[in-house]
Amino acid sequence: MAKNFSSDRIQKATQREFKEVQKIVKSFDKTFHVMKVYPADSPAVINTTEVLFLEMHRFLDAYDSLFLGVDNSAFLFEEKVVERYENETKCLPFLFFKDGVRQLSFDKGLEQDEFTDFMWTLKINADLPIEECDIVTALWEKNFPHIGYFALDNFLDTDIGDIEDKSVFEVEKEELSKGSVHLDDDDNPGQDISGSRGQGGDFEADKTTRGEGGPYSSILPTKEAVSAALSEAEEEKLQKQINDIRNASSLNELIVLIFEILYLEDRHFQFSALLNVLEKCIPEAVQEKDYEEISLLLHRLKELQNILTGHNDEKVLIIERFKDKVRNKASIKTITDHYQEGKIENMDAFFDYLKFLGQRSLPLLCKILDESEDSPIRHRTFGITDAIVRTNINELSAFLPKYNNDVIKTLIPIIVSIGEKGIIPLLAILSESKNPDIKIVLIHALGTFEYGYANRTLLKFLHDKDPEIRLQAAKNLNLPADKPVIEALVDLVQKKRFKKRQDKEMTEIFKFLAGTDNEEVFELFRSFLQKTSLFGKRKQDKVRLAVIQALELNGSQKAVELLLEGKIKSHKMISRACEQSLQKLSDKKELPKDFQKGKP
Amino acid sequence: MEITKPTRKDRQEDKEFAKTIEDIISKISAGVKTAQIYEPNNITFLKQANILYDLVTGLLKKEGEAVLLLRDNIFYINSIRVKLSFSSYHSQKFLSDELEKKAIGLISFEPGLEKKDMEQFLVLITKDTQKLKDPFDEIVQKMKTIPINHIWLEKLHPFGILARKEKVQIRKYAKKVFFKCIVYLNELFEKEQQNKRIRFKTTRRLMQSIIDLIVQDEAFMIGLTNIKNYSEYELNHSVNVSVLAACIGRRLGFEKNELLDLSICAFLHDIGKLDIPKEILEKPTALTPEEKKIIEKHPYFGAGKLARLSEVSSLPIISLHVALEHHLCNDLSGYPQCWKIEDTSLFSRIIKICDFFDAITTKRAYRDHALSRSNALSLMIERSGSEFDPILLKVFVKMIGIFPIGELIILNTGEIGIVMETNPEEEHITRPKVQLITDADGNKINGELIDLAEIGSEEVPQRFIHKSLDPDKYDINVADYFLAEA
Incomplete structure (x- = not known):
């Protein structure tokens, strides 16, 4: 009916018990290393974890619990080394030892889910950078019902300095019982009060007043206020708020908060430093394909810049520099991959980012224009490309020749559609192209301009080796x-x-x-x-x-x-x-x- | 028929299951309480036992087992942790205390359980076993003789580092952790000012210890928050706020990692004050409007610092919220006046309450008199809704009580005492546990801890609180009495 398992637990291990522990420890180490190499759903991981759990389960059925000692490079059972490992800093015991764990315990009742969760907790933490990994925190947070640990609290003495004023810290009870207290008349209960609230008399908090004047003159909180329970609606509201915190995206929070701080921050160097933090959010968001966050960031940035324009030129300049940095560091390859994988959830946000990237995103935009059969997407892409070309027309001359032929071919009609005289030099740059297709597109583009410069550019093509190019150039010469x-x-x-x-x-x-x-x-x-x-x-x-x-x-x-x-x-x-x-x-x-x- | 049990993860996320196990704890607790008041054949008691029986047999049918495990003051049913919530906090605490007194660590209800077993079991574990040498063995023996079948008990298994310690050792440890937190925060702030790299591993460990200590001995931890102005105000204050916030978080049913985040947020909420000149922070007279403006920058100075620190360390992002918003009121008045914030974070609202409470009950350079804890509560209740979140304030007020831990009080007998622990039951909220520090003539004594909820007798008349006293007026340092406890 009842079993007391705490006193008889510590007993000398039998040879058989020791061997069983040895088997478990070997299996423990093997499983851990298999998990480090293979994915969670691989048969190797599933099988080794299952075998280990069965061994553990059998042991716990027989002996109720297993206490494993932890050394820097060994597991111990009943103070004897079960297994020692050569590579001290990379072995499993060290993962525990480095954070102060000196004992692990497993109890009867351990379930497979709990055990698997434990193993993955170890694996995930072992993968973290050394300064981030703290197995004690991980196990502490997990709160496993049948897996425990004993960790030294020596961090209190090794990581933290001494308490300087120990006299504050050490208070002797005897010292406190010396002397006496002489109450003011106001505070003294006196005979009548004591009598009036005799045995069984209840305290009426809301009616009790403190002495007049000073901070002790107000009344106590009422009994109702203190004992008030939460209504169902209040409980629900609270739970919703807790869930909101649980579901909040930390990247979103970080972005939103940094903008709040930027809005308030009046120190320019701190303003810059905060933008640096923001700068690192973008690759993180791109990595996660979270273009919505990037879009949020860009919108807020624009709003902030609008607010600051005319009021704080230096901050506006810092923002401009930030934007340039972000644009230059953007990985077009990654975002192109995302587009090709077709896994972008929010295309509007994705386009916001492309628009922000300006001419750097032109190759991708042209690719979309070439490949996409989705009419709204094409329409949107064209709009953005057009806008980028218009706003970057001056800088485009430096980039245009670097783009590949497909991009240039797609871009030329867009550039031409701007219809301004100023874009002809940009087209002239492309006349150096050796690609006949580009030449043809370019010739037609030049043919739409009734300007001398367009004709002068076309003259170059009249010397081309290709008769068709020459013919098209001649046909597209424009009067006057x-x-x-x-x-x-x-x-x-x-x-x-x-x-x-x-x-x-x-x-x-x-x-x-x-x-x-x-x-x-x-x-x-x-x-x-x-x-x-x-x-x-x-x-x-x-x-x-x-x-x-x-x-x-x-x-x-x-x-x-x-x-x-x-x-x-x-x-x-x-x-x-x-x-x-x-x-x-x-x-x-x-x-x-x-x-x-x-x-x- | 073999029962296919859902996985641990499924059960952890199953709201219905969570409700069932929470109900079981609450009904065992209610059963024990009713058994303490009524006779075994009383209809109220039988009704409670019946409800519990139905719940347990329902679980047995569904899962094939109904095992309640108590470990480190946390309940597990069929290996799933029973979550704490504001409404279940007191029943869980009550049951945990009761089982701990009897050294019961596990109750397994087994198939075949009968109503009679349940009734007799509740009656048996209700008996006062305080004077018994080994209450667990005594209960087990009685279960054999009655007999009570289909219920299996195991002895409380002291598991964690704290559970293995005696109460006095726990308090010694608590004291050490508390002061080390202050020292560590100072070191952390110094590192920040010297632009040295800060890692939060030690912060996390310290806050874990604080949370573990709250689980073990919450009253003492709240008692330690009476320590004021050890080292610089901001340091001591931040530790106090961490303790108080974690206590609220626990009542709200936060997971351990959430409690950890909450206490870290509290620990660092005033980090922005590092950028405020000391002469302003410590100015003994009223601040000029310009100085006030400067001091009101500390929330976003702090949030900015934390944003930069979050780049290089695993700092909870929500700590930025707290640093930025802890002076914003529930109606968004206060400071700083933000840009787009329409609602402050739950953590910020919790910490605002704790921050205000600790600040107003602390003497400062510019304020030579602090409010008593109960007066502070009254003031805060007046500002419920406008300045403080009314729901959270309710939770806080209930936690602190009419006579908060650390309140100096005078009894009807003329004895002076300090509130060491509150009694959560509604009927006892004005009757806390009090450490007597003087006799009726005002002589200081090394007095006993008395429970004002205990009914008086002819020899010992009923004691009750006459009023709160101002400790400064009588030169009494309340914190000393907590420190002397360990």
């Missing part, structure tokens, strides 16, 4: 053309090698030149259409025909006049070509009668 462009083109078409170019390309260039309405250009055309020597005629004819084609396409009065001239003054083939062009023009629109008759 400025003098340097006209001069460059006039120069180009007069070069001997020009004759080797494809017809379409030549036609496009001439067409552009014809569109300039430039006297010099028409003089050049005129000279092209005039009779030449037989030498090199075929190649010359190719150019002439291109000029005629361009003039036809141009169709202006000047062009028609030149064509008429060519019809009359040139040799037969050119004359016929001019005539055909004039006919085509006449079919398209009504030409002046004189022109139709072939008169200049």
Whole structure:
């Protein structure tokens, strides 16, 4: 019916008992090391833990409890070494010993769950950095019902200095019983009071007053106030608050609180130091894919900066520096991995972070634009990319050439959509690209600008080896053309090698030149259409025909006049070509009668 | 039929199971209390025993066992810890004290249990065994002779380091821990000021010891908070606040790790004062508005320090809340006026109560008279809701009592005493346990500890408290009487 197990526990261990303990200790060590290597759900961990628990269970069934002594590198049973380990600081006993544990105890009733929890507590703590690991705290917090420990409290003497004034500390009872107390009349209960509250009389706290004046003049708390129980609603409210604390995210708390402090902190060096703490929150949050916290941080930062702007320039500057640091340290690879894994819970928060990262996030944004089929995501991504490009246009020139071709290809139309003259130099930088796809995209982009600089950039492509690039460049030249462009083109078409170019390309260039309405250009055309020597005629004819084609396409009065001239003054083939062009023009629109008759 | 028991983790998280085991403790406690008052055939007692029987047999049916284990003043039923809460605190404490007196460490109710077994068992363990040499053996013998079947007892197993010690040893240890906390906090603050790296391992160990000591001897620990101004005020005060906060936390049913966090928060709540010039902190006269402004910065100075410390050590983040918010009132008045905070943290509200209570009951350079503990409570009750969280204040007021531990009182007999322990039962809240320090003529004595709840007799008339006294007026250092206890 009852068993007293405390007195008969300490007995000499039998040989058999010792051997059993030895087996348990070996198994204990083995399980611990297996747990350090393999994951929790691996068969190795499950099996060794189960075997150890069964051994322990059998022992406790037979002997009620197991007390294991702990030395720096050994486990002891009944003061005898059970197992000593060579690697002192890495062995299991040392994990306990270093924190002051000198005995472990296991009691009958130990359950497998409890034991497994104990083993994992050891493992988790052993994995912590040495200064963070405290097995005593871990076991203390766990409060295992059948597993106990005895730890020295020598930290009180080794880690903490001496109590200086021991006279305060040591008080002798005898000293306190010397002398007497003479009560004031106010305080003396007197006979009448004692009588009035005779035996069984109850104290009425709320009616008892203290002496008049001074801190002792107020009344006592009422009996009702002291004995009041909590209502059900109050208990519930309290429990909710406790649960809130239990469920609070420490990162969120830290961020929220640091902003509160930043808001109040008026010392600049402390302001900076706090931002440093905040800076470390971001990689932590990224690691946890907790973009919501980052988004919170960024929003608060923005709000704070707005509050400070105009009031405290130095703090605003510190914030700006902080933002730069955070941007520069961001790991684009990690966030790209997160996006690719598809495990981002809050895309809005994720985009907030990308937006903050600015041009650094452009490669990822472009990747999303290229790969995502989700229309809202694409829309959002485009918006952010556009915003980043607009706000970082000046800095972008430094980064753009470093991006890969896919990114650049995606970015060019976005850059162009800004539609400002200022972005042309940015596009010009990309003209150095060797990638034909980029060249084509860039040429089309440049073609949308009616500025000389865009044409000048396109000129570069007219020297490209690839005829298609050259053709596209020619097609995208835009009017009006400025003098340097006209001069460059006039120069180009007069070069001997020009004759080797494809017809379409030549036609496009001439067409552009014809569109300039430039006297010099028409003089050049005129000279092209005039009779030449037989030498090199075929190649010359190719150019002439291109000029005629361009003039036809141009169709202006000047062009028609030149064509008429060519019809009359040139040799037969050119004359016929001019005539055909004039006919085509006449079919398209009504030409002046004189022109139709072939008169200049 | 074999019973498949849910895992320990499942049961730990099972609210229904938690409620059942809490109920069992509360009903055993109620059963013992009723058995103390009524005869075994009284209907009230039988009703209590019946309820308990139903609960226990229900658990037996569900789990195949119903084993109550008492270890280090903590109850476990079927290996699951019975959580403390404000409503169950007193019943758990009562039962733990009762079982400890009888050296009972384990009660196993076994299948086949009958109502009669339960009734007889409750009656048996209620008997006054104070004068018996070995009450446990006595009870076991009687269980055999009655007989009481299907209930199995095991002797209390002194487990932890503290449980192995005698009360006086525990108190000696408590004293040492208390003063070491003050010394250590001083060292910690010095390190902080010298920008040396701070680790909190020792802080955690100290706070664990404080919590263990509260579990073992809460009244004495609260008694030690009467020690004021040992070393610098802020140091002693922080330790006092830690003790008081942990006591509240325990009543709220906090887990051990939460209690640890709470006491660490309390321990460090005033760390911001390190950045306030000493001449302002210790100024004996009223502060100028500018000085007041400076002193009101200490909450965020402290929170900032802790934020930076949290980078390099495993400091609970909630300690930042506490440092920042411990001067904010329940209605968010107070200081500092924060940016977005709409509600202060539970820990901050607990520590605000303890901080205020300890501060106002302490003499300061600028205030040569401190409030008595009971007067402080009255003042705080007046400010319930506006300054203090009303629910938490209720818990605190109940914990401290009408006559708080450390209150100097005069009895109707003319004897002067110090409240050493409160009586939690509603009918006894004005009748604490008192250490007599003078006789009726005012002569100082090494008096006994008397329980004012005990009913008087013809030889010993009923004593009751006449009023509280101002210890300063009679040059009595209340703390000395606690220190002399060990």
